[in-house]
Amino acid sequence: MNSAITDEAQEPVPEGKIALDQIPFGPFHFKVTMMTFGANFSDGYALGIIGSALPMLAVQWHVDGFWQGMLASSALIGLFFGSLILGRISDRIGRQRVYVLNFILIAAASLAQFWAPNVETIFVLRLLIGFGLGADYAVGPTLLSEFAPRKSRGLMLSSLTVLWTVGYVLANVIGAYVNVGPDTWRWLLASGFIPALFVLIVRIGSPESPGWLISRGRGEEAAAIAEKYLKTGNIFIPAAHVEEKSSYRELFGPALRKSTWFGILFYSCQVLPYFAIYTFVYTILEAMKVSDANAQNLLINIFLLAGGVAGLWAIARFPRKAFTFWTFVIMTVMLALLGLFAEASPWLMLIPFVVYSFVMSAASNITQVYPPELFPTHLRGSGVGLLNATSRIASAIGTFLLPLSLEKWGVSVSMYWLSAVLALGALVTWLWAPKTEGKRLV
Incomplete structure (x- = not known):
């Protein structure tokens, strides 16, 4: 394969x-955004609800710290394999089939949690949920970026994280205030079936990405989709396309390795503290001797929502690199202060x-924008899948280690090492982050 053929080697668009x-x-741009961030809502809900259900499940079944960590990180482990495998498959067979079929698995496994007889079964079901979600983390922003107008791309992609945050916060609120008896945790876990089923229904009939079709030399099909869904009959079809199968090795070749390593490290450093802290937020608040953890957690969730909305404006206003770097710096300082004030007044x-x-909620928006760019x-699904996969392994490690760290060393030390992870993200961004706003993707 001619690895020199990339989206940067583009011919000019002819007149007309x-x-x-x-x-x-x-x-249709609005519709495909709705279909994609509907999935992000479902993703956020599925990953957030375990934080609410886990304390109840742990008490009823006397679950030890090891299995609490395993259950909390199970969907993240599944996300690793789903993103890595299904992102790669989407580069081979197209985006559309993966985009639709993954939610059959998510809906079925979510509902099956209601009848789980033991911890091991829940672990396996949440692995399957994570595997399906991994497809969406890889394929959702990839497909959306290939439909998006260049000027609207940042807003369309960053909106995915806002809806993820809405789903995550709603799961926390429902978990805090819904109580239907000793099996409340079963209802909470199984409730993820509802948004998953909705997403599955609205995605049926969605078209293939014209950008992917162009990259495979299927320009006539791309033009037909553009005419039917985007209402334009004069789409430009570039002559350059990939004729042979691409290779993962290209991601670490001379042309792409800097972008690949930047994506892996910035994404992993950002989400590791996020998932760890908010999965065990009640444990952290309890360790800080907070008397009304529900009220303070609600306040924290309000700021999560506000930050997500503010992040939409910030990404449209500031360069990607500057936004990413300075949010890392602010988050690093805040977690260091949280460690310092751990023994102070709640x-x-x-x-x-x-x-x-x-700031974390605002910064999280960039994780949907930077990777596809x-x-x-011809490697976008693979690259985005790889970044999501490695970031979720980092999240799983953090989610597994945090309860052990809190138990052994306490809140202060735990916040300090999480702060160090964010500092690494700031350094990587300063050194390696590229300028991608305004970049032509197809």
Whole structure:
């Protein structure tokens, strides 16, 4: 294969033609965004609900710290394999089939949790949920980026994380205030079936990515989709395309390895503290001697939502690199202060906690924007899948280690090492982050 053929080696758009990402934002762009961030809502809900259900399950079944960590990280482990495998498959067979079929698995495994007879079964079911979600972390932003107009791409992609946060926060609120008896945790876990089924239904009939079709030399099919769904009959079909199978090795070749390593490290450093802290937020608040953990957790979740919305504006306003670097710096300082104030008044401790929550939620929007912009079309699913896979393994490690760290060393030390992870993310961003805003993807 000619590995020199990438999206950067693009021919100019002839007069009278329009590039795929120059088509103005229209009704179908809105629809495909809705279909994709509906899945992110479902993803956030599925991953958030375990944090609420786990304390109840642990009491009823006398689950030890090891299995609590395994259950908390199970979906993240599944996400690793789902993103890695299904992201790669989407580069081979197309985005659309993976985009639809993964939610059959998610819906079925979510519902089956209601009848789980033991911890091991829940672990396996949540692995399957994570495997299906992994497809969406890889394929969802990839497909959306290949439909998105260049000027609207940042907003469309960053909106995915906002809806993820809405699902995550809603799961926390429902978990805190819904109580239907000793089996409440079963109802909570199985409730993930509802948004998953909705997403599955609305995605049926969605089209293939024209960008992927162009990258495979199937320009006529891409033009037909553009005419039917995007209402334009003069789409420009570039001559350059991939004729042979691409290789994972290209991601670490001279042309892409800097982008690949930046993506792996920045994404992993950002989400490791996020998942660890918010999965065990009640444990952290209890260790800080907070008397009304529900009230303070609700306040934290309000700041999570506000930060997600503020992040939409910030990504549209600031360069990707600057936004990513400075949010890392602020989060690093806030977790360090949280460690410093761990033995202080709970309300004093709450200040860095809510600032961290606000900035983290805003910063999380970039994790849907940067990855698809780092890779050429013929490797975009593989690259985005790899970044999501490695970030979820980092999240699983953090989620597994945090309860052990809290038990052995306490809150202060735990916050300090999580702060160090964020500091590494800031350093990697400063050294390696590329400029991708305004980049043509197809």
